[in-house]
Amino acid sequence: MNRREFFKISWGTVGLAALVSGVGVSLAAVIRFLMPSVFYEPPQSFKIGEPGDFPFGPPTFLVDEKIFVFRDREKGFAVASAVCTHLGCTVAHFSSDQRFHCPCHGSVFAADGSVQHGPAPRALDWFEVTMARDGKLLVNKDKVVPPNYRLMV
Amino acid sequence: MNLIREIWQSIVRRDPLSTDKGKSELVFLNVWLHIHPAKVKKENMKFRHTFYLGFITFFLFLILLTTGIALMVYYRPYPAQAYQDMKDLQFAVFMGTFLRNMHRWAAHGMVICVFLHMCRVFYTGSYKKPRQFNWVIGVLLLLLTLSLSFTGYLLPWDQLAYWAITVGTNIGSYAPLIGGQLRELLLGGHSVGEGALIRFYVLHVAVLPAAMILLTIVHFWRVRKDGGLSRPVWKLKGKKEELVVIGAPAVAVPMQASATSKDKTYGLMEVVSGKPIFETVTPEEEEDTVFSYPYAFVREAVVLMATVTTIMTMSLFLNAPLEELANPARTPNPAKAPWYFLGLQELVSHSAFLGGVVAPALMVLALLAIPYLDRNPSRRPGDRKLILWLFTIFVVANLALIIVGTFFRGPGWALVPPWVHVVGGAE
Numbered sequence: 175m176n177r178r179e180f181f182k183i184s185w186g187t188v189g190l191a192a193l194v195s196g197v198g199v200s201l202a203a204v205i206r207f208l209m210p211s212v213f214y215e216p217p218q219s220f221k222i223g224e225p226g227d228f229p230f231g232p233p234t235f236l237v238d239e240k241i242f243v244f245r246d247r248e249k250g251f252a253v254a255s256a257v258c259t260h261l262g263c264t265v266a267h268f269s270s271d272q273r274f275h276c277p278c279h280g281s282v283f284a285a286d287g288s289v290q291h292g293p294a295p296r297a298l299d300w301f302e303v304t305m306a307r308d309g310k311l312l313v314n315k316d317k318v319v320p321p322n323y324r325l326m327v
Numbered sequence: 328m329n330l331i332r333e334i335w336q337s338i339v340r341r342d343p344l345s346t347d348k349g350k351s352e353l354v355f356l357n358v359w360l361h362i363h364p365a366k367v368k369k370e371n372m373k374f375r376h377t378f379y380l381g382f383i384t385f386f387l388f389l390i391l392l393t394t395g396i397a398l399m400v401y402y403r404p405y406p407a408q409a410y411q412d413m414k415d416l417q418f419a420v421f422m423g424t425f426l427r428n429m430h431r432w433a434a435h436g437m438v439i440c441v442f443l444h445m446c447r448v449f450y451t452g453s454y455k456k457p458r459q460f461n462w463v464i465g466v467l468l469l470l471l472t473l474s475l476s477f478t479g480y481l482l483p484w485d486q487l488a489y490w491a492i493t494v495g496t497n498i499g500s501y502a503p504l505i506g507g508q509l510r511e512l513l514l515g516g517h518s519v520g521e522g523a524l525i526r527f528y529v530l531h532v533a534v535l536p537a538a539m540i541l542l543t544i545v546h547f548w549r550v551r552k553d554g555g556l557s558r559p560v561w562k563l564k565g566k567k568e569e570l571v572v573i574g575a576p577a578v579a580v581p582m583q584a585s586a587t588s589k590d591k592t593y594g595l596m597e598v599v600s601g602k603p604i605f606e607t608v609t610p611e612e613e614e615d616t617v618f619s620y621p622y623a624f625v626r627e628a629v630v631l632m633a634t635v636t637t638i639m640t641m642s643l644f645l646n647a648p649l650e651e652l653a654n655p656a657r658t659p660n661p662a663k664a665p666w667y668f669l670g671l672q673e674l675v676s677h678s679a680f681l682g683g684v685v686a687p688a689l690m691v692l693a694l695l696a697i698p699y700l701d702r703n704p705s706r707r708p709g710d711r712k713l714i715l716w717l718f719t720i721f722v723v724a725n726l727a728l729i730i731v732g733t734f735f736r737g738p739g740w741a742l743v744p745p746w747v748h749v750v751g752g753a754e
């Protein structure tokens with residue numbers, strides 16, 4: 175290799191490296207740009223009202239939060255997710271058979287949320303529900319609890 | 328009079344079309360027409376070879392571009408406005424319904440025609456050497472067509488739109504490792520909301536059409552550079568008859584094997600180099616050759632007018648559906664994706680990961696790989712029995728899944744034949 179070739183190869187390598195890293199960094203920056211830093215979405219933890227707002231018997235469906243609030247005389251409060259674990263459709267609770275039915279691909283969940291039928295890969299989530307200082311029920315969707323979790327009031 | 332003639336000459340700059348020179352110059356000197364060769368082979372332009380499906384697809388795309396730009400004038404991509412603007416288009420804007428119908432029916436038509444075009448190319452073996460790469464470009468165009476449909480589907484912000492996109496994007500989240508992030512990237516949030524609407528809008532009106540236009544140009548350029556349209560199957564004779572040689576003269580040794588005539592009008596490049604570098608032609612093919620003007624142009628114009636007329640007529644009588652305003656709390660039962668994704672939804676109803684990720688990924692990979700896996704050089708159907716059967720099974724399976732998903736799935740995705748009327752559904 176003579177001097178000339180040496181410079182050609184080294185400059186070529188430097189140039190190529192600059193190009194590749196430039197493109198790589200730009201690409202990473204673009205992807206990061208597309209990833210929102212702030213979500214203007216409802217908070218994951220929210221108050222749903224006083225215990226007295228919820229009747230005994232069939233669960234109350236909260237539309238915006240997409241949750242079912244169960245209130246049982248002996249056992250207390252429990253909150254189930256209404257979002258099907260398959261592809262995110264909103265499930266309905268049928269009081270006739272005490273199960274959750276998904277309209278999209280026919281998943282059926284038992285009363286405790288476990289999958290009985292259909293393509294859903296896992297049970298419906300149950301969320302933590304606690305009593306806030308002001309006496310209101312506080313649901314935290316970031317805290318998934320076992321189906322037998324109950325809040326007694 | 329002289330001035331008028333001078334102005335006209337300054338625009339067209341060619342000899343009269345009654346002369347051969349004029350016919351050639353019409354193509355050479357016009358930036359829009361010169362994607363065509365000056366001469367085409369009559370047989371290759373036969374309806375029963377291509378069914379003009381590629382052209383129809385392209386013309387539908389032109390309809391989509393023009394009507395789409397018109398719709399943009401009234402459409403605002405925010406959840407609070409989008410649905411209202413659709414209603415305005417339906418009831419307040421002059422010709423709004425008609426334009427919306429045209430956009431909708433052309434979009435459905437494009438999905439159908441691009442698929443049929445792919446089938447035509449497959450069954451005629453037109454993806455074989457030297458056209459392998461143009462098939463790959465074609466598969467990308469197919470995916471772009473589907474993506475454009477999918478992103479457009481959300482824009483009316485009605486129940487259908489909202490739930491189809493909720494289900495559709497959730498399929499993506501089953502992709503291993505990156506699935507969740509991919510969905511977040513696409514939606515700009517954790518669920519379909521205002522972030523998703525503006526992102527889909529940007530994809531639908533800017534990013535994807537731009538990609539489509541660029542790739543379409545490449546697609547057409549390649550058709551031309553691959554030696555024009557393939558020879559119709561019925562014109563293929565003995566095994567060694569396919570003489571098309573593409574590339575620089577260095578690799579074009581087989582060229583000598585054919586009796587090329589010396590005085591043919593070739594493309595500009597051939598004129599420059601004094602010999603045909605892109606294609607060799609048998610005397611029989613030579614005989615079949617005519618000027619593109621008027622032979623090809625008239626045919627293309629007829630297909631264009633037929634396409635536009637069909638879409639316009641449909642749009643006069645059939646209205647694009649618009650359901651009620653999107654309601655995140657209430658999933659319609661059954662919630663169905665757009666019809667061309669119902670095969671996918673049917674698969675997904677059995678397993679989200681296998682049906683929604685693995686199967687489509689394999690299908691796309693298989694399509695992309697076809698020209699490189701199929702090593703059989705012959706294009707004659709008799710020599711390709713196995714692969715023709717395989718492809719037919721692929722097509723029929725896809726159609727069957729779509730038909731089941733469209734007509735045989737009722738509330739709760741239960742199997743319900745279309746002739747059974749379900750009253751009220753479940754609930």
Ligand code: HEM
Binds near residue numbers: 388463464
């Ligand atoms: C937006 C979508 C597309 C448009 C606008 C388009 C347009 C065209 C046009 C106008 C032709 C000329 C011949 C004809 O009319 O058939 C053509 C040929 C061709 N197309 Fe497409 N196409 C599209 C998608 C595809 C797809 C999905 C494939 C395959 C996967 C494909 C593969 C080919 C090949 C290999 C040729 C050359 C065929 C031959 O030489 O006979 N294209 N295309």
Ligand code: FES
Binds near residue numbers: 262292
């Ligand atoms: S989304 Fe519930 S079964 Fe598919």
